[in-house]
Amino acid sequence: MRVVVQRVSEAAVSISGQEVGRIGRGLMVLVGVETGDTPADGSWLAGKLAALRIFADDAGKMNLSLREIAGETLVVSQFTLHAATAKGNRPGFTRAARPDEAIPLYEAFLGDLEREIGRRPERGVFAADMQVSLVNDGPVTILIDSRARE
Numbered sequence: 001m002r003v004v005v006q007r008v009s010e011a012a013v014s015i016s017g018q019e020v021g022r023i024g025r026g027l028m029v030l031v032g033v034e035t036g037d038t039p040a041d042g043s044w045l046a047g048k049l050a051a052l053r054i055f056a057d058d059a060g061k062m063n064l065s066l067r068e069i070a071g072e073t074l075v076v077s078q079f080t081l082h083a084a085t086a087k088g089n090r091p092g093f094t095r096a097a098r099p100d101e102a103i104p105l106y107e108a109f110l111g112d113l114e115r116e117i118g119r120r121p122e123r124g125v126f127a128a129d130m131q132v133s134l135v136n137d138g139p140v141t142i143l144i145d146s147r148a149r150e
Helices: 039-051 099-117
Strands: 002-015 018-023 026-032 062-064 072-077 131-145
Touching (some): 002 039, 002 072, 026 039, 039 131, 072 099
Parallel strands (some): 026 072
Antiparallel strands (some): 002 018, 002 026
């Protein structure tokens, strides 16, 4: 499982002009499920996101976690995080998990994240054509891959 995490002052996701999720200060999380991922990947990522110290303390140092600031999360599924781009100019997505494998893992990840942060994450709709808007604070953008945790 792979996530792109952006520290935001606000973020929203819409489908066909209808807003389906909005947050203030917190994390915008794009999540891609790869073939062969397991619930343990999502659980590890949820714990990592909740504890990741990327918010400023009183001295302006990145020293506080999402939990510590009672921040919000917006989670959007994004299979394109597993694009293969080495050959040619059209990305290949064969590493991205098919919906029958990805949806249960995505939903489990959302449940794990909710338990870790103590509140329900806002979210997009799996496989929908979504429009995401955000104000990246910093900017701070971090890539985390559950397969690179060792």
